[in-house]
Amino acid sequence: MTVAKTQSGIPTAARVHRFTYAIRNIVAEAQRVEAAGTRVRYLNIGDPVAFGFKTPPHLVESVARALREGHNNYGPSAGIPAARDAVAAEYTRNGFPVSADRVFITAGTSEGIELTLSAVVESGGEVLVPMPTYPLYTAVLAKLDAKAKYYRLDPSRGWMPDLDHLRSLVTPATRALVVIDPNNPTGAVYPIDTRRALIDFAETHGLLILADEVYGDLGFSGAVEPYGKLDADAPIISFSSLSKAYLAPGWRTGWMAIGRSPRLDDVVAAVRKLADGRLCSTVPMQYAIAEALNGDRSHQISFRHELKARADLTVSRLRAMPGVSVVAPTAAFYAMPRIALPPGRTDEHYVKALLHATGVLCVYGSGFGLPAEDGFLRIVFLAPLADLTEIYDLMADFTAQYVQER
Numbered sequence: 043m044t045v046a047k048t049q050s051g052i053p054t055a056a057r058v059h060r061f062t063y064a065i066r067n068i069v070a071e072a073q074r075v076e077a078a079g080t081r082v083r084y085l086n087i088g089d090p091v092a093f094g095f096k097t098p099p100h101l102v103e104s105v106a107r108a109l110r111e112g113h114n115n116y117g118p119s120a121g122i123p124a125a126r127d128a129v130a131a132e133y134t135r136n137g138f139p140v141s142a143d144r145v146f147i148t149a150g151t152s153e154g155i156e157l158t159l160s161a162v163v164e165s166g167g168e169v170l171v172p173m174p175t176y177p178l179y180t181a182v183l184a185k186l187d188a189k190a191k192y193y194r195l196d197p198s199r200g201w202m203p204d205l206d207h208l209r210s211l212v213t214p215a216t217r218a219l220v221v222i223d224p225n226n227p228t229g230a231v232y233p234i235d236t237r238r239a240l241i242d243f244a245e246t247h248g249l250l251i252l253a254d255e256v257y258g259d260l261g262f263s264g265a266v267e268p269y270g271k272l273d274a275d276a277p278i279i280s281f282s283s284l285s286k287a288y289l290a291p292g293w294r295t296g297w298m299a300i301g302r303s304p305r306l307d308d309v310v311a312a313v314r315k316l317a318d319g320r321l322c323s324t325v326p327m328q329y330a331i332a333e334a335l336n337g338d339r340s341h342q343i344s345f346r347h348e349l350k351a352r353a354d355l356t357v358s359r360l361r362a363m364p365g366v367s368v369v370a371p372t373a374a375f376y377a378m379p380r381i382a383l384p385p386g387r388t389d390e391h392y393v394k395a396l397l398h399a400t401g402v403l404c405v406y407g408s409g410f411g412l413p414a415e416d417g418f419l420r421i422v423f424l425a426p427l428a429d430l431t432e433i434y435d436l437m438a439d440f441t442a443q444y445v446q447e448r
Contacts, residue, residue, distance in 0.1 A: 057185050071394060072403045080401045083433050085422045088226070088375055089291050090345075093424040097289045098341050101330040105293070108329035117325040119317045121147025121297070128332035129297045133280065138270025144300040144310055147331070149323040150291075151256050151281045154298035156182050158279055159218070161312035162250055163188045168215045170208065174378065174410035174418070176226050176254070191216070192411050197369050197380070201230035205239055218250040219243070224257035224266055227410050227420040228378050229353070229371020231261055237269060241276050250309070253280045256296075257374040259287035259342055262350040266373065275303050284327070286374070287342055288334045295327040349375050352423040352430060359434035360421075365445035375424050378407065381417040384447040388414035392444065400436040 072082045084092070091097065120126065123142070130142040148154040155178060163169060165187040171179045173192035180190045193208040195201045208219075221240055224231045232240075244251045253269040270278045283296030300306050300313070353370065356377050360368045365382035381392050389406035397403050407418025423430060 057187065068393070068403065068405055068409070072397060075397055075401060080398075082397070082401045082403055083425070083429070083436075084403050085425070085433070086403050086405050086420075088286070088422050088424065090286065090289050090375070090424055091291060094426065095289050095345065095348075095424070098334075098338070100337055101284070101288060101290060101333055104330045104333040105326050108326040113326055113329060115325065117322045117328065119320070119322050120314060121145065121323065122325065122328045125297070125328040125331035128335045129299060132335045133268060133270065133299050136268050136271060137274075138268045138278075138280065138299070139274055139302060140270070140299045141302065144302070144306075146298050146300075146313060146317055147323050147328050148296045148298060148317075150285060150294040151254065151283045151296040151298075152178055153294075153320075153323065154281045154296055155179065155252065155254070157313050157316050158250075158252060158298065158309070159183065159186060159188070160316055161309055163217050166215060167217045168213060169218045169220060170211055170216060170249070171220045171411070172203065172222060172225070174227050174407060174412050174420075175220070176222055177409060177411075179220055180411065189215075190411075195225070195228060195230070197228075197378070201225065201228040201369055201378075202232065202236055203240065205236075205243065208240075208243060212247050212249075216247065216249060218252055220252045220254065221269065222254040223269070224255075224261060224373035226254075226257065226374060227376050227405075228369065229374050229376045230369070231266055231372045234272070238272055241269065241273050241278075245273075245276060249277070250306075251276065251278045253278050255280050255282050256286055258282060259339075260346060260349065260375075261373040262346055262353065263372070264346075270299075270301055274301065276301065277303055277305050279306070279309070284330060284334055287345070288330075289341070289345070290327075290330070293327040293330070294324060295331065297331070349423075351427060352425075353377065355427055355430055356421065356423045356434075359431075359438070363434075363438045363441050366441060375422055377421050377423060378418050379421065381419065381441065382445050383415065383417040384445065387417075387447075389417050389419055390414060392417065393419055395444065396437065396440055399440050402433055402436055402440075 126142040126145040129145045133140040167188045191211045194204040258266045278301040285291035357370045368379040393406040404419045408414040
């Protein structure tokens, strides 16, 4: 019997076409440039290890020991007890009392964010996200058929949230407020009065706060306190991981801590149900969490020092370029300069032109939700100082010509 075969392609879900992730998507263009023989300087992804920073040896050993001792089985869906206990104790020490049964170990912060949004946002629901934002939030909301409502971060005030604009966005469909502090992509840290205002706003409107605190240990002046310290009974879920401050991004090991408020009990149950469905996060790497949070953190002192030196160089060099302005970051390893674009040009045009002319790869600001015509881009300044100096020389020469185009 002959079976007739259709020649049409297998259709894909509409949600895929709503899903964008500029940080990775721009790499395809860079690969074409490399294939043509140009060396590409990748300043698009915040991976410290890719730029020579080393995962602390005692963390590596803790994972190696777990592998040798046979911890290669499935683990509890919420995470191994030692890791959950360590995360709870860390938050409690820092003024945000959390019990271990409200901690979930996740495959990076990204999975924790996706579990939470999946647990609380219906199709058609709205979530307030900062603009610029880390694009994972908008990508996940697109998959859920939910809507991101952007609230402005103001570069004229050091990338602080525009609270008046935030208040204007609330509707009956609004479910949550995303706060990224210290901020990716701007490198800003919010003062206490701004943090209190954000918590008060969420309380007034009955919103869940997703506190993305991945860079909390990387403030240039020292660690930044968690949001939950300001109000332990507010509806706060905090997210962090081993990726950045512990220099282990490839381990995909993070956590979420759900505040003690009884208003969050149903969220805890919903997240646990979703976590059960994916079995568990990577088990051997979970054995590094207690070592990280309870052990030697001296690497963070030198890491912050290195980041501050790179930030200072980045700001001074960018501000010396014609047509370029930038807010000095105070944490993490990102800066968002603004280019005075020629008429009719966009941020993506500048980024791609810079890439093809010099091999320097950044991410255009519209990939983080900003208007394309505003001319913002994100730079990851993790490269060694000597490499950054070369990169900014290339960028300065190119930009001087670019901004003169008419």
